[in-house]
Structures are given as C-alpha cells and as structure tokens.
Amino acid sequence: MSSQKQSGKNSGFTEDWLPIRAIQNNMIITRDNMKVTGVKIAPRNIFILDLDTQDNILIGLRNFYNTIDYEFWLVVADRPVDISVYMSQMQLLLNNTSSPRIRKLIMQDIEKGETFIHNNVVDTEYYFLFKGKDTELLQKRVRQMINNLATCGLNASLVSNSDLRLIIENFLNGGNTSEFGTVMPV
Numbered sequence: 001m002s003s004q005k006q007s008g009k010n011s012g013f014t015e016d017w018l019p020i021r022a023i024q025n026n027m028i029i030t031r032d033n034m035k036v037t038g039v040k041i042a043p044r045n046i047f048i049l050d051l052d053t054q055d056n057i058l059i060g061l062r063n064f065y066n067t068i069d070y071e072f073w074l075v076v077a078d079r080p081v082d083i084s085v086y087m088s089q090m091q092l093l094l095n096n097t098s099s100p101r102i103r104k105l106i107m108q109d110i111e112k113g114e115t116f117i118h119n120n121v122v123d124t125e126y127y128f129l130f131k132g133k134d135t136e137l138l139q140k141r142v143r144q145m146i147n148n149l150a151t152c153g154l155n156a157s158l159v160s161n162s163d164l165r166l167i168i169e170n171f172l173n174g175g176n177t178s179e180f181g182t183v184m185p186v
Helices: 003-007 051-067 084-095 100-118 135-151 161-173
Strands: 020-024 027-030 035-041 073-080 122-132 156-158
Touching: 020 161, 027 161, 035 135, 051 135, 073 161, 084 100, 122 135, 122 161, 135 156
Parallel strands: none
Antiparallel strands: 020 027, 027 035, 035 122, 035 156, 073 122
C-alpha cells in the first residue's frame, strides 16, 4: 500500500479521507480513537393527537433538550423501504384466493405496493449522535437519552451498526442509495 493512500492525501478512495477506522459495537471508531454512538428515535406524528397531548410532548422535548450538556448532532436520514416480503405474501394470498371481491382488494394492494417500489419510497429516521472516548460514559448517555425520550412519549433505541452505515452512506451520497459495484479510480 502506498504512503499516499495510507495518509489519505490525494487518494482516490473515499474511505481514505474519512476519519473512520471501524464501525463496531454500535459505534463509529475514529482514527483518533473517539467513539460516535447515539439513539434512533421512532417517528411519531404528534399532530394527529389532541392539543394537550401535543403540548405535553413538546414541553417534554424542550425539557429534554435542556438536559443535554454535551455536543450532539440531530441527524435525519432516509432509508429505502423494502416491501418485497409483503409483496410476496400478497402474491401468495392472491394465488390462494378464489373470491373475485377479495382478489380485487388484494390486487389493489399489490398495485399500491408497486407504486411504492417504482417511486423510491423511503422511511425517514431520526438520530441523536454524540461522541467521546469513554465507552461507559457513552453507554450512560444512551440510556439517559432513551429514558428521557420515553418520558416525552417517544420510543428510542441504541443505534445499530447498520444505522451508522446508513447515516454515512446518506452523508456521502446526498441521500441517494448507490446500487452499483465497486468504483475504481481512473
């Protein structure tokens, strides 16, 4: 491996200029041994709730934000929706149904699913990320965030390695999913 590639300067490989050494144990490990982790928040449309519930959630979120006394990033990422299993199940159901009315309903669901596939429908996911060197402190912050978000009426969980890869891919590709093989420098 050339010293030019190792240093990342003038390299033709994206991974050479990113300060990422590894993604493991639900953390991004940087070259300077910093760790980035966080929580993934399940989306919730609060605007379909009654006004008092909306106000309580918003007050809870304001209080939650005021408890964070360290640097964090709020990241929004789109993940492509994979409904292939659902579509297969619908096709099996269609094949095993003889009633014309039920077949018509199933066909309508299949057609709607195909529009999702052809229009690149995505799920929007929300993340709080933060960094540090002390793994125990990071884990404590994750637990606190999950608990504090629960008091706001939101479900959160520890980010996974897959979530972190998705965030990086979205950052590098402007939210577009790449479906091609390895690109070699020219």
